[in-house]
Amino acid sequence: MSPTALIVDDHPSFRASARAVLEAQGFDVVGELEDGASVREAVLALDPDVVLLDIQLPDMSGFDVCAELEDYGGRTVQVILVSSRDLSDYGELVETSCACGFVPKGELSGELITALLA
C-alpha cells in the first residue's frame, strides 16, 4: 500500500508541482489545502502519513500548524516543512519544531522526501 500525503500551500502552482513530485515518488496524495485552519481536521479525516506543510500560510504560521499536529489521537504524522525561503531565515524554529524535516521549495524532489522520512 502506498504511503499517503497531504499538501498544504496557498500557491496552486506549487501544489501542482509538489503533487507531481510526490506521485512520481510513489505517494498517494490524499488532499490539498490552501490554509492552516483546516489542517488538523483534514489530518483527522484523511490520516495521511506525510504532511507537506508550507511555513508562510496566509492565515497562520506553519510552525503553529505543526504544533497542533504533534498530539492527535496517539498516531504520529510526519510533517515536512517547505518554504520558498532558506532554512537559515528561520533560525532555530525548524529544529525545535516537531517536524521531521525542512525542504526549500526549489529543491523539492522525491529523493529528498524519501530521505527525510527514512
Added chain:
Amino acid sequence: MNRASISELVVALENGVPLRDALASALGDDRLAVFYWLDQRQGTSHGGWVDPHGHAAGEPSASDGRSVKLVENDGTRIAAIDYDAALDGEPELLDAITAAVGLALRNDRLQAELRAEVGFWDTVTNTVPSLLVTVDTDGAIRNLNAAAVDVAGYGEKDEIVGRDYWDVFIDPSERAEVVERFASLAPAFPAGEYENVFVNARGERRAVFWRTAPVHDENGDVIAIVSGGADITMRRKRERELERERDVQTRVFESMPSIMVALARDGTIRDRDVDNPSVGANRAFSRVVRWPDEQLVGRSFLDLVVEDEDGRAASALETAAAGDTSDEVESELRSADGSSRVFVWSAIPIADVTGRMDRLVLVCGADITERKRLEVENELERAFLNAIANNAPSLLCLIDADGVMTERGANIAFERTLEYDPEEIGGQVFWETFVDPSEADNVRAAVMGVTAGEAPAERDNTWMTKTGRSLSMAWTCTPLPRIDERTLFLVTALDITERKRADDELRASRARLVRAEETARRGLERNLHDGAQQRLVALSVALRLAESRLDTDPGAARELLTRAQTELAQALEELRELARGIHPAVLTDRGLRAALETLAARAPFPVELEAPCERLSADVEAAAYYVVAESLTNVAKYSRATAARVTVDRFDGALVVTVTDDGIGGADPDQGSGLRGLADRVAVLEGTLEVDSPPSGGTTIRAELPLLD
C-alpha cells in the same frame, strides 16, 4: 516872678537845663507850656511848630482856660507860650517870661539842642535816645543826660561830670588829635558835625554822631559848647553787615552758573555802580553772550532776545519793573559772534544796592541749549525706537515687577496678534489676560523669576487672543534699565503657531512617507514572493522532475519542460511588471510624455493626454508620473468614469499636472492612503496637491510642482 527869678531862669538855661524844666522850676508849677518855632525842620524844607515834647504840632492858639503869647526876637517868631488864662492878670510876669524865653532861644545852643532833639532824631532813628553833653571852653564836661551817661559806659552822671570829654568819649588813639582840634576851634567854637568811635568804660565799642554848637553869654562870648549826639553803633553795625552781605551777594552773584544781569526799570542793562562802568551782569552772563561791556551797558535787554513774537520777554520785564516776579520765559539770547543760546529766565524786582534808584530788575536764568538739544535728540531717539518697536514682527510689551502692563506699553504687532485695542492693554496683568489659563502659573513663575533677578530665558507657551484663539509663542522677559523710580521688564515674543503647525505637518508628512515606503517594500516583497518567486520555484521543481523522468518517461519529461517554459515566460512578465511599478524605465529613458502615453494606453478607458515633450528634472518627472498613475488607478478603481483627461503644462515657474475624469466624484483625500501619499510626495518638492471632487460628479486632481531651474 521877680527879676531874681528871671536871673535864675537864665542861669538854669545856661546850665543846660531844658527850657521847660527851667521854666517849671522857676515858676514852681506847670501852668506854662512852651511851643517852639523851628525855621527848618530836619528832613523838610519848611518851618513848623513842635510841642514841649519835641513832637510836631499845629500853631498854638488860645482855647478854653488857656492863653497863647508869641515870643519874637528881632521881629522873627521863635516860640509861643501857652499858659493858664489865670496868668493874664499878671502881665509883668508874662513879659518877664517872654523875655527870658526870647533870650534863651536866641541862643544857638538851644537851637542845636532842639534840632538834636526833634529834627535829627526824627530821621536818623527814633529808637536811640539822643545824647546831650555840655562842655566848657576847656573841654571839661559840665553836664550830660542819662543817655550820654549810658553810652559812656557809666551808671551815674557824677562819675563823669568834671572830666575832660575826650577822656570819656574819644578813643585814646584819637585823643591827641581831638585835643588839638578843640584848641584850634577856640574861642569861637563854630557849630560842626563829626562822628567818632570809641571803647567806653564798660569795654563796649560805640559809634556816635555828634553835632556841636557854642553857647554864648550876654556879651556874645562862648561860655560853653553843647553837643547833641546820637549813638549810631547799631546803625554802623547794620551798615557793616550790609557791606558784608553785599560782598557775599557779589561773590554769589559772580560765581552762580545761572546768568544774572541787572536792568534799570526801563529794561536797559545797568552798569555795576557809579564808579564802575562795567556791565551789571555776572560772569556766567558775560561768558555766554560775549558782548563787550561797553556794548551792553545802556542797551535794551530785549535787544539780545532773538524773536519775542509773543511778547513774553517784554511782559516779564514789565512785571518785574512793576514790583512782581515774572513767570519763566524761554528765549534765545544773541551772542556777539552771531550765535545764540537758549535760556529759561525770569525777571525779579530787586533793590538797588548802589542806592541810585529805588528799584531794579534782575534777569536770572539758566542756559538750556544743551538740554534742548538733548531733548530733541531724545525725542528723535524715542521716535526711532518706537518705529523699530512698532514695525518689528515680534510682539513687544512692557510690564512692571507685578506683571502689570504699562499704558501704551505694547507694540503694534502685540496688539494685532492678540486682537486687542491699544487702550485695552494698559493695566492688565500679563499672564492673566494674554496667556492660556492652564499655563498662566508657569508664565507667572517665569516672570517672577526674572523680576527676582534670574537670568532671562526663552520659553514656549500658549497665549490667548482676545477672541480665545490659542497661539504658540516663543517668548522672553528681560529687565530694562531703571527709568524714574520704576523697574520695567520687556517681554518679547514671537508667534510660532504657524511655524509649529508647519513643523508638525512636516513631521507627519515624513512619517507618512516612511510608512508609505515601508508599505511599498512590504508589497514588493509580497509580490516577488507570491509571483515570480513561486513561478521560479515551480519551474525549478518541474525541471528537477523532468530531469528525473528523462530516461524513464521521456514523454512526461517533455510535457514538464513545456509547462516549465510557460511558467518561465509568466515569471519574466511578472518581473517586468514589478520593475515598472518600482520605477518605469520608459520615464528614465524617454521622459515624462512617453511614460504618460504608456499609462494612458494601459488604462481601461480612453485618456486624452496633453503634455510637453521636454525633459524635466528627474524628481519632477517622477512626481508628475506618480500623480497621473495614482490618479488613473483611482479613476479606474472608484470613479466609474468613461473617460479621463491628463494635462501637463508649465505655469508661473511650476509644472501643473491635472487629471480630470467624468466619474461620480466624491473623492476624499483624507480617506485612503493613495491621495495622501501623493500629497506627501508633492510636498517634498515644495509643491501642492488639490483635489476637487464634488458629489455632483467629476474629479480633478491638480498638482503644482515648482521647477527649480
